[in-house]
Amino acid sequence: MRALEFFRGDSGRLFVVFALMVVGVGMVLLKPWPIAIVVDSLLGEEPLPVWLSNSISAPNDREFILILLVALTFVIHFVIAILTATYNRMAIGIGLSGLQRVRCRVFDRLQSLSLRFYLGQQQGDLIQRAAWDTYAFQTVFQQGMITLVNASLTMLLMLAVMLSLNPTLTMVSLATIPLLLFAIRVFGKQMSRRSALAQEADSKIASAVQQNISAVEVIRSYTREKLETDRFLASTKESRDQRCSQHSWEIGYLASLGIIFGGGIAAILWIGSRQVIAEAATVGELIIFLTYLTQFYEPLNQLSNVGSTISTATAGVNRVYGLLDSERDAVPPASAEPGSFAAKGAIEFEQLTFGYASGKPVVQELELKISPGEMIAVVGPSGAGKSTLLNLIIRFFEPESGRVSLDGMAASDIHLDDLRKQIAYVPQKPILLPGTIAENIALGRPGASHFDIEEAARAARAHEFIQNLPSGYNTPVGEGAHGLSVGECQRICLARAFLKDAPILLLDEPTSALDAENESQVIESLVVLSQGKTTLLVTHHPTFLSKVDRIIVMERGKISSDGTPQAVAIRSEFFGRMMNSQRA
Missing domain, CATH: 1.20.1560.10 (ABC transporter type 1, transmembrane domain)
Structure with missing residues (x-):
């Protein structure tokens, strides 16, 4: 057997x-x-x-x-x-x-x-x-x-x-x-x-x-306890x-x-x-x-x-x-030997098509070139494929057709560990792993000194609240990050990216959970961090948009506008409406 x-x-x-x-x-x-x-x-x-x-x-x-x-x-x-x-x-x-x-x-x-x-x-x-x-x-x-x-x-x-x-x-x-x-x-x-x-x-x-545990706040705020209990009762009856x-x-x-x-x-x-x-x-x-x-x-x-x-x-x-035995969705093995790739920062999407479900492409025949050191903002309505671009670069998903290349080499030909070591990724939803705050900040750079960890936390505007915790940087956190707000979790994730200091930065709404005071300070820190690095960020924040080299507007899985902030503001109807609504 x-x-x-x-x-x-x-x-x-x-x-x-x-x-x-x-x-x-x-x-x-x-x-x-x-x-x-x-x-x-x-x-x-x-x-x-x-x-x-x-x-x-x-x-x-x-x-x-x-x-x-x-x-x-x-x-x-x-x-x-x-x-x-x-x-x-x-x-x-x-x-x-x-x-x-x-x-x-x-x-x-x-x-x-x-x-x-x-x-x-x-x-x-x-x-x-x-x-x-x-x-x-x-x-x-x-x-x-x-x-x-x-x-x-x-x-x-x-x-x-x-x-x-x-x-x-x-x-x-x-x-x-x-x-x-x-x-x-x-x-x-x-x-x-x-x-x-x-x-x-x-x-x-x-x-x-x-x-139910994951959505407990939503369930209680909408007084769905009885309905959820009835659904659970039905499941237990079926099991019985x-x-x-x-x-x-x-x-x-x-x-x-x-x-x-x-x-x-x-x-x-x-x-x-x-x-x-x-x-x-x-x-x-x-x-x-x-x-x-x-x-x-x-x-x-x-x-x-x-x-x-x-x-x-x-x-x-x-x-x-x-x-x-589920092999159809496994990441294909890369042919390159580990340790053989160091990114300079050039990224290119070539005729790339991808969809989460068969026959429903989220990104269609995308053509995009990003030069080393460029800071690019990606904007667009929900479901336009903004976060998908970041996921394809880091190879969370594989394209259905076309390819993503880094420095002229297909991402699929780069050893997966090497590829991801060149990228600092901050997801929209902050995630902390079981361990201490210091261990979470040092995820991308194991063995980092306490001084470097603290400097990264300062850059992410996290040092002050960490110091006020009972055990400081040795405070244990994990699933749910008990005792920390979403904004505090997000700043720890940003500190993680600062410490990794990778040549490519992928930021998905990096300031969405921050208050106004910390937001402006973190934006300034991110701008400094992105100097000399290829940065691709999904954001709709006006301050961020004014500081990037290019803005890409995505609509229905395609790039509808691409250029400097000033040029996009003139050419893109969506961008114009978005900026007007924020000023209002």
């Missing part, structure tokens, strides 16, 4: 597990023999087995033999317990190591996928796959491999011994196997299907919780119904197994008792056989339960592989 690929790294430990398992199964086969000897030779009139009488010095001392057999019984059970505990603990450790590998692979895959992939996904569903569905791999390993091997080995060895003891009763035992296979076939498909539906329903619950359906099939499956096993045991008890009455077998032999029979049905029961467990786990495995 493909899922087992994540456990190959522990093949050495796995070999030890199987070796201990073989020894343990051998010890299990010895369990009923001391009891049978006591019943036949000490309580009955049968002679001692030859191997035992030849091994002891006093074969007629019944009390000594009893003590020996009692001690042997304890030793067998003790060794079985130690072996079982040891190989089960090792198997659990291997299973958890495989689970870790799966989760790391999933996380790495999520890191490498294009942003286009995320447009069609719910965050809660992705979290469900990465955090919970991955447990299915551990289940497949421990149930589909460890339990399967252990139960199969036990059953085969016991079957060999049972055949040597009583072929007739062994055939009666084997008669139940076709019925078990039929039950597995009938119930297995349904259990797998119901499990997949149940996991999909659970992922909707995770998505609903995540979305799907889980009930899944468990109903599982219960039916287990009930059918109980009936089959019960019928087999009843038939064996009837035939075996008649053989003892007819003196065709000794009581001790019957005890051994009945003990083996119970132990034979136990691995058989485990094997039958493996079917339902694997059916359930397979649904989770398939959901995880559905993510791991």
Whole structure:
């Protein structure tokens, strides 16, 4: 099974597990023999087995033999317990190591996928796959491999011994196997299907919780609590119904197994008792056989339960592989070696077309040349493709046709790490990662000195409020940036760009969350920062627009006007309306 690929790294430990398992199964086969000897030779009139009488010095001392057999019984059970505990603990450790590998692979895959992939996904569903569905791999390993091997080995060895003891009763035992296979076939498909539906329903619950937490302010301001609760109730009802359906099939499956096993045991008890009455077998032999029979049905029961467990786990495995196998939106690998590109700042869009959905281009046949060191503002109505230009430069998305080039080299031919190291990007929505403020500022320049971090914060007008925090630059922040306003988060993101000091700056509404006083000061700092750097910024702020070298007006995915601020103000109707509305 493909899922087992994540456990190959522990093949050495796995070999030890199987070796201990073989020894343990051998010890299990010895369990009923001391009891049978006591019943036949000490309580009955049968002679001692030859191997035992030849091994002891006093074969007629019944009390000594009893003590020996009692001690042997304890030793067998003790060794079985130690072996079982040891190989089960090792198997659990291997299973958890495989689970870790799966989760790391999933996380790495999520890191490498294009942003286009995320447009069609719910965050809660992705979290469900990465955090919970991955447990299915551990289940497949421990149930589909460890339990399967252990139960199969036990059953085969016991079957060999049972055949040597009583072929007739062994055939009666084997008669139940076709019925078990039929039950597995009938119930297995349904259990797998119901499990997949149940996991999909659970992922909707995770998505609903995540979305509700993200939009809690909007929900409360519009008094939608009751409506959101009703929607969540509907999702939980769907999950409950799907889980009930899944468990109903599982219960039916287990009930059918109980009936089959019960019928087999009843038939064996009837035939075996008649053989003892007819003196065709000794009581001790019957005890051994009945003990083996119970132990034979136990691995058989485990094997039958493996079917339902694997059916359930397979649904989770398939959901995880559905993510791991998503290649259509992965960023294509660049052919250049890492460390071979240093940007001068020239950017060119050549006949570039891109759309987030097929047949709906956001940018159409775009032609644009940007010289090194130019500061260009991009303006236009919502949905015109302004932020998309920035995303295409940094390769968050790949164009459908045409290309983006830097210094005459296609962006797709530049190693992705090298490309992004040449760019300082400030998104419209400020994002802080879990860690301290200093660590967040130093994201693009790991190992930066505290002095450099502080200077970057000063340039972004963030130093003063950071100093007033309880732990200053060591204040922990993260998801939601608790205790910080949106404007403060944005200034930290700007400080990040100042510290990175990359030759290309991409700024998406960099002052949208700042108050008027900080806004004007940050604009002055950004103008200084952009000196000698190629800067592309999405903004509608008049002060910014008056300081750029060129303004590009985008409408309906195309450039409708391109030139100096003065020239664009004359030629572009949209720009004229925008400036008039701001003055008003």
